[in-house]
Amino acid sequence: MAAAHRLLALGRSVQILEATDHVGGRTRNVDVSTGQLDAVTDDVIELGGTWLSPEHSAALALCRELGIAVYNASFVSSGSAVPEDAPRPHTSCSEEAWPWWFWGSDYPKDQTHLLKNTVFHDGVRRFLFRTPSELLAGLTRSSVQELQMAGKAIDDAIANVSDSCWDAGEVTASWRHLDEESTWSFLNGKLSSQASKQALRNCIHNKNAQEPEAVSLLYNLLSFKGCNSAGPDSQFRVRGGTQAIPMTIAAGMRDKIALGSPVQMLQSGSTGIIARTLNGTEYRARAAIVTGPPPAILGINFDPPLRAPDAQLLQRMPMGTSLKIAAVYRQGPWWRELGLQGDILATALPKEFSLPEPDSEMPLFVQCLDHSPFSQRLGVIVCFMEGRQNLHFMSLAAQEQQSLLTAFLKRSFNDSRAETFQPSFVALNWADQPYARGAYTGFFPPGVLSIPEYWEAFREMEKAPNVFLAGADYHRGFGNGYIEGAIRDGLLAAERAHARLLSSQVGQELLV
Template sequence: MAQRLDSRSPLKGNHHCDVAIVGAGLAGLCAARDLDTAGLQVLVLEAQERVGGRTLTEHIDSSTFIDHGGQWVSPGQERIVALAEELGVALFPNWDAGLTVDWSGGVRSTYQGMFPPGSGHAEAQVRDGARKLTQLAAELPLGRPWEAPSATEWDSRTYHHWLAENIPSPLAQQGLARALEGVFGGGPGELSLLAALAIIRSGAHEISRLVSAENPGPEHRFIGGAQQLCERMAQSLDERIITGAYVAEIEHGNNSVQLYSGDLTVSARRAIVTLPPVLAGRIRYSPALPAARDHLTQRVPMGWVIKVHCVYPERFWVAEQLSGKVTSDGGPVRVVADNSPPNGSPGILVGFIEGAEARRLAAAGREQRCAETVAQLRHYFGTLAGRPDAYFEHAWGDDEFARGAYGGYWTPGVWTSYGHTLAAPIGTLHWAGTETSEAWNGKLEGAVHSGRRAAAEVLAAFR
């Protein structure tokens, strides 16, 4: 089992390895796994008393689980599917058959497809806008959006400004905005157009799906939850993982690096930091990092999401031919989905409190968040939705080891000013985490890709 560091039996002294890794999420553990396979000595230092990072699974009983963090696998995410297969973790198709509930201006309706009936003009504009955005995104060098010919122009504008100029229908604007909000989680600052294009360029995100000639198929989930990927990797790495080890300081030189966590010191030849940029910037580095890298960490804030689940005896919405999905223009919970386990019992609805609503309700307390969530679900699904057997939540903004979700986002000017420092090694320091990934940035797949990329960098340096 992983070594544990707590106030009762702190791990002290000096430890030596080839590579020290900060963070035991998907990125850190994938990097550790590749380096261990290559024969290097690895130590992973994790601040929490668990592994998993921004994956977090709670088990209600032996067959029922709730994913508080990342959970969905989209078509085309080959790395994480291959990882799950290696680890013996099976997937199942997401529950999404049936009608979507729409809540607009306080009026409820149901529909099949992208928009409610009578919104044909909006759907056409969404598809046209998605095509334009995809064409613009194709001009970006993969992983280096600041090198695009129009990068400066695009980074000086916001994504919403582009939508307002190019998409006449407010409903279509909302649809295209929503297609990227699932990556950024509604931060308080405006997303730059260049950042939006970089996300589209990094993988087949929702906007790319809108222009696909074929149905790419359903998203999938992990039987037993997403966190077990990290838990199973941790089992194979065993004593090479130290939990409860908050890295406060890193000294780095030409040939070595020292990481300090309380009375624990880890000396290594190289280190990989897998934290989101804003958290990586809170570590004290000696010597100090180059100013551009430090400025980057100050300018890539986290989004804000409270993920909520309501558990019911059964999937009662199916009797009305509903999918469990919701689109809404008001209230705290504007996105809902069916998050029931593979056998369909019990029925579980997952909702997302994002952006301004998350900031408002973060200080309100669990009781009020539960009451407002249940009231909103009652509007969407009727009286049965108002009587859940249980309510679960995780407020990622209050999580001291994440400080938000789903990840860091890019306001105007940041990509072109500081983007080149995001993943570039600094001497013996390397960077990973889904924000640094050129593929599926912001997703679980991106975390896996980034960890393996950082491991390859380290191996190349040793060679």
């Protein structure tokens, strides 16, 4: 949608072919007061991509252009719009930083003293914290020391990653060495306690929604280095939900959008582009911008076929496994009166809240947080189910899922109202969505990024004459894997398509 918005501003005409019945990709709103999907109200929560950092300049600029407000996700200053010249959050050397492995909400440091307590589970122990020092004090000394040593190893490895990040011009020998290992194989030998190992798993779940054994060390080093995002990633939410961004754009071009129109064939040649949808409708244009996660792109028959490195690369970009399940309380965010922020983290839980053998040491719930809507008329706790936890959780009946969640919230908040208030539930498992097949993004297993032909294929946006591939999964720069990357890549694809049409002096029409 960002690409179409930009192309219209450049004077081009566009036609949007949307595979699903809604716009927004992996953003999806639900109004928790009515249950309506794809709503833009003050009672919505996000079932997909949610947060923006102050460093996400493209997303914040687009919100300002569209007249959409953002607000502090911590609710410390709810409802405050962010002006164009908003200062960056104040930090000082005296303010504590979260450790590298922290997988909780990344709120600005200068808000820490205003936040309520986060709940942490370490087996049968439960403790509360607000600051990094309080978190570290609650953990065993051996676990903290192990994680500090692992952090030192990460810092040493990051020194071998180019400062140009995704703009690196070529694969180097050091990249090849870092890409030979998974994140787990590199760090597991430095960790011995179950608590520190689970902290690592939770950290990688938070980044990739997948197990660290499956993810390239090099890929995660780019993230640890700050190549993908920076600043407090959890600072802002969008009033009306993040889907308000594409829906606001769509409202101005309804006659240009064909919903439920998955493209099955895309033909490019000297006479232009022909796109044929599942129902047989054909559309003609001079250029096309193709968006969507790798599984969706692989479902399109390209004529001529994608080059072998492009097709092979897409096959080597599996999706993360992510679900958000929300408990919705009509009584409002009642946990705040207990002095609780609503955030919950865990490295170990009793047997009834853990995975079955052979993963019985893994907690089922590792991160939950207050996800109440802007209005705060309803209280919402959302829990992330990722990787192995997701696969097990989705094997359970809905009633069992809901009973486990409310029992866990009762234990976490030490308050029976988690159950007696009888919340309603809403959930979306992105792996079940046929044109997503996972979230947050496509990630790289070991041994992919360091292959020169795959690296070049990843860097090249134009996959065939006048056919451009764009999205958060493919963005070669800051924002990769984030809403920010989706917007930046869409804008870049629009500019490149526009420039290509200018250089070839062909017509106006573009397919998106």
